Amino acid sequence: MKNLETEIIINAPAEKVWNILTDFEKFPEWNPLILRIEGKQELGAQLLVELNNGKGSSVFKPKVVRLEKNKAFEWQGNLPLGMFTGRHQFRIEKLSDTQVKFIHREDFSGWLSGLIMKQIGEGTRKGFIKMNEALKKRAEG
Numbered sequence: 001m002k003n004l005e006t007e008i009i010i011n012a013p014a015e016k017v018w019n020i021l022t023d024f025e026k027f028p029e030w031n032p033l034i035l036r037i038e039g040k041q042e043l044g045a046q047l048l049v050e051l052n053n054g055k056g057s058s059v060f061k062p063k064v065v066r067l068e069k070n071k072a073f074e075w076q077g078n079l080p081l082g083m084f085t086g087r088h089q090f091r092i093e094k095l096s097d098t099q100v101k102f103i104h105r106e107d108f109s110g111w112l113s114g115l116i117m118k119q120i121g122e123g124t125r126k127g128f129i130k131m132n133e134a135l136k137k138r139a140e141g
Contacts, residue, residue: 002117004125005105008132012139014070014094017102020138021073021090030138033131043067047075054123062088070094084110102135104128 010017020026024037035057039047045064050057062077065087076087091103106124108117 002108002113003105004128006128006132007101007103008136010100010102010136010139011098013098014092014100017092017100017139018070020135030134031131032134033127041067052127082110084112084116102132104132
């Protein structure tokens, strides 16, 4: 398995960060990586996610696989025959009543994961960092 992980300290309560992260309708206002999310926030629900890939956008239809209020939101997308699975994770670790660590991670597996990581790994990491910084700015603003 291959993975990318970034993190940032945000000086805001976990509830505020969670509310921003789960307000899909407002993503276009602040999020440079995730341009659009449509779908229900419930386990097993299918989402429509449009990501900025650096050259335009890509659309995925992953399923929600983890949803813990104020703590974690994850989705997973797959290609057939075990070619590729991506599990996108947002985790909020409460450090105090007014500070959290936001962890933004993606785990890649499947026989195409190495090739896909070579193609999109660095650009994806940069996109994660940009989103993390934008989330921090919005939560602290």
